Amino acid sequence: MTEIAPGIYFGLDERAYHSARGLSCSGMKHLTVSELNYWHRNINPDREPEEDTEARRFGKAVHCYALERERFDASFAMKLSKDDHPDALVTADDLKKFLEANGLPKSGKSKQDLIDRIVASCLPAVIWDHELERHAALHEGKTFLGKDESKRIERAAKVMADDPYVRAALTGGMPEVSFFVRDPETGVLLKARMDYVRPRSTMDIKTFSNSRGKPVEKAVFEAIYYESYYLQCVFYHQVREIARRQLAAGEIQTFGNVSEEWLKGFVETEDHGFGLVFIESAEPFDLRFILLKQAEVPGADSNVYWSTAQLRIADLTYRYAKALEKYGDAPWRELRPPHLLEDADIPQLMFS
Numbered sequence: 287m288t289e290i291a292p293g294i295y296f297g298l299d300e301r302a303y304h305s306a307r308g309l310s311c312s313g314m315k316h317l318t319v320s321e322l323n324y325w326h327r328n329i330n331p332d333r334e335p336e337e338d339t340e341a342r343r344f345g346k347a348v349h350c351y352a353l354e355r356e357r358f359d360a361s362f363a364m365k366l367s368k369d370d371h372p373d374a375l376v377t378a379d380d381l382k383k384f385l386e387a388n389g390l391p392k393s394g395k396s397k398q399d400l401i402d403r404i405v406a407s408c409l410p411a412v413i414w415d416h417e418l419e420r421h422a423a424l425h426e427g428k429t430f431l432g433k434d435e436s437k438r439i440e441r442a443a444k445v446m447a448d449d450p451y452v453r454a455a456l457t458g459g460m461p462e463v464s465f466f467v468r469d470p471e472t473g474v475l476l477k478a479r480m481d482y483v484r485p486r487s488t489m490d491i492k493t494f495s496n497s498r499g500k501p502v503e504k505a506v507f508e509a510i511y512y513e514s515y516y517l518q519c520v521f522y523h524q525v526r527e528i529a530r531r532q533l534a535a536g537e538i539q540t541f542g543n544v545s546e547e548w549l550k551g552f553v554e555t556e557d558h559g560f561g562l563v564f565i566e567s568a569e570p571f572d573l574r575f576i577l578l579k580q581a582e583v584p585g586a587d588s589n590v591y592w593s594t595a596q597l598r599i600a601d602l603t604y605r606y607a608k609a610l611e612k613y614g615d616a617p618w619r620e621l622r623p624p625h626l627l628e629d630a631d632i633p634q635l636m637f638s
Contacts (some may be wrong), residue, residue, distance in 0.1 A: 295464040298544030308477030325618035342454035346491040353461040363425035374414040485551025487559035519578040520595035
């Protein structure tokens, strides 16, 4: 893992952020499972990279297309389609037929032998394997999208762009802002990479599926609960407020390009807002814009989801600090004595 100094970073490479030390919201979810689970998924030098599933790829692409079109073009590319080269020689049989039609031997131990013979003949031919190699070299390092997948991304992004509330919320801010701050209570380095940061609010884009056909609001609210998005909201709120105070006091600085107007609005806003933009990952791309606040009206008691998140964040930050102090980079594996099973451990039996 790498060390990144406390501060607010604009344009920080995503890989640099993820490889940097610090307790993030996703890390808190891993820590909820166990200390060892956190170590395995965040510190373990032999950890495997997370699988790039279609759902994950779609979510990242929609987010990037909506917020950073230039970065989208630099990070994603269309898969090469056979429709782009209808006359290409694809299979070994295609190659043999071409050779035979041009009076050349069509025998060969491998497909590559046939390709080499065609290349050596200097006959005009489009060889599919070569086109794939050229396409991969041209877009090295990019994530490849299928034609249907690309169309879905464009349509989902258009739905967001056409919504006046979402369009306003995704205007006047900075995308992919990385925060690194020290927790004043524990000294733990906290980190957060926020989708879209406006001077007075933070926005996050989420894709969701509704394959079971639930009412959309129910599907969205369940995602907020089961995926702990309410925890993310409060964590971002706390990190952002720590950063605001420390920036105003000159304890941290910003890195990267940002306007003085943005910084002024950021430092002056104590009670910033938080919104989740939910876009369905398939047709008809239903959209919901959810605002989360500490209390429904000024001066009222905190919402239960807010106070619950505050308690969890405090507890997990403390657990992280103790584990880091005790184990460092070594596996966070605690020796536990045998546990005597009690009825309370299996509450499901009470209803059987």
